[in-house]
Amino acid sequence: MSTVAAKPNARTRTREARLAELEPLLARRILVLDGAMGTMIQSYHLEEPDYRGSRFADWPRELKGNNDLLSLTQPEIIRAIHAAYLDAGDALRLGRTLRPDEDVFTINDVRKHQLLSAAGPRTRQRLIEAELAALRSAADWPVLRRTMVAWCESGFNLVRAAESLHIHRNTLLYRLAKIERLAGRDLHDHAASLTLYLACLAEELDPA
Numbered sequence: 001m002s003t004v005a006a007k008p009n010a011r012t013r014t015r016e017a018r019l020a021e022l023e024p025l026l027a028r029r030i031l032v033l034d035g036a037m038g039t040m041i042q043s044y045h046l047e048e049p050d051y052r053g054s055r056f057a058d059w060p061r062e063l064k065g066n067n068d069l070l071s072l073t074q075p076e077i078i079r080a081i082h083a084a085y086l087d088a089g090d091a092l093r094l095g096r097t098l099r100p101d102e103d104v105f106t107i108n109d110v111r112k113h114q115l116l117s118a119a120g121p122r123t124r125q126r127l128i129e130a131e132l133a134a135l136r137s138a139a140d141w142p143v144l145r146r147t148m149v150a151w152c153e154s155g156f157n158l159v160r161a162a163e164s165l166h167i168h169r170n171t172l173l174y175r176l177a178k179i180e181r182l183a184g185r186d187l188h189d190h191a192a193s194l195t196l197y198l199a200c201l202a203e204e205l206d207p208a
Contacts, residue, residue: 035088040081041067050074090114098204116202124202131199134182144182145200147175152197156190 025031044050051063053073063069071078087107094113095105107114116124128136135141147165151172154160162172176187185192 035085037081038067040084041070041077044077046070046074046077087114090117094205112201113205116198116205119202121206124206127195127199128203128206131183131196132203134184135179136203138178138182144175144179145203147172148179148193148196148200151176151187152193156187156193 022031046064048062048064051066051069051073052059055073056063056069091105091107091110094110094117095102098110098113099105135144138144147161150161150164154164158169158172162169165172179185179196180187183196185196187193187196
């Protein structure tokens with residue numbers, strides 16, 4: 001008589017085991033990210049007039065708690081909740097790519113990457129190839145990329161960028177000069193710097 005091992009309960013499996021099961025499913029099926037819609041609606045503390053709106057102001061029965069009705073009377077709230085769930089999904093997906101050693105992510109952590117993700121891999125790859133080809137061949141490219149990101153996120157300010165990187169100002173100047181030489185860009189041209197910055201962020205999504 002053969003025996004069949006019981007499938008482990010979801011609560012007893014490790015996070016790594018659950019993720020290993022989820023990723024193949026994503027390749028084969030459409031998965032739905034479900035959320036507590038009612039809980040989100042409750043956070044708005046809606047009262048009877050909110051449920052009624054102008055459209056059902058004279059309705060003879062109480063309408064508070066009829067959440068389906070909010071699609072008609074409070075569509076902006078329903079749109080905001082759906083957008084929040086989409087952001088939560090993006091924060092989870094992008095956060096795991098960008099910060100694999102962390103477990104909690106917010107959309108504010110990955111908002112820029114969310115925009116680049118929407119552009120699609122082909123567009124990102126064209127940007128990376130056009131802007132970073134020479135830089136990526138440098139042995140210290142990871143250091144140069146961090147420097148470029150810090151330069152832009154510090155508002156093109158030498159003091160703030162050096163502080164964020166924990167390096168001397170002269171070291172920063174050396175790195176920026178090297179980026180300019182390899183990329184053929186003037187980093188005092190803020191538009192050119194921002195283009196390189198976006199390419200650096202894109203490469204974080206699509207590493208070589």
